[in-house]
Amino acid sequence: MTTETPIVPVVVPNGDAPGETQPAENEGAPDPEEESLSNASSGGSPVDDAACISASSFSYAELEDKLKRIPPGSDVAMPSAKMFEVVETLVNGLRDMAQQHDLFTDLLRTADYMKAFASQRRNNEDQMRLRLEEAEASLSRRSVGTTMPSGRS
Numbered sequence: 001m002t003t004e005t006p007i008v009p010v011v012v013p014n015g016d017a018p019g020e021t022q023p024a025e026n027e028g029a030p031d032p033e034e035e036s037l038s039n040a041s042s043g044g045s046p047v048d049d050a051a052c053i054s055a056s057s058f059s060y061a062e063l064e065d066k067l068k069r070i071p072p073g074s075d076v077a078m079p080s081a082k083m084f085e086v087v088e089t090l091v092n093g094l095r096d097m098a099q100q101h102d103l104f105t106d107l108l109r110t111a112d113y114m115k116a117f118a119s120q121r122r123n124n125e126d127q128m129r130l131r132l133e134e135a136e137a138s139l140s141r142r143s144v145g146t147t148m149p150s151g152r153s
Contacts, residue, residue, distance in 0.1 A: 063087075
């Protein structure tokens with residue numbers, strides 16, 4: 001039997017005016033048992049680490065700005081060290097993929113140069129073969145024209 005996770009409304013402080021709040025929905029809410037443990041450990045403010053890790057592009061500056069918005073002495077649970085490890089792993093993975101992309105691009109460019117070189121060589125060989133055939137034909141015509149018929153001297 002499957003159970004759906006309920007959508008739990010969370011009050012988020014509005015950055016425009018102090019003291020004002022705006023409602024927000026926490027789509028990745030933990031089940032009630034986990035929530036009660038999270039609330040107990042964080043002083044009543046639920047924090048979902050999975051919600052902190054998004055599929056959008058990562059920016060250390062953006063992360064720094066978000067961390068600076070947490071007031072000192074806040075009873076909100078800080079992001080876990082595991083989250084930072086995951087982010088670091090993702091960033092390193094993206095860097096590796098970018099390097100591999102650059103290497104593959106260089107390999108493709110090299111392959112294109114090699115194709116162009118081989119094609120040019122073939123064209124040059126074909127031109128040389130044609131010139132050789134023309135020269136041989138010209139020589140054979142000259143030799144036929146300069147030879148005297150036998151029997152006349």
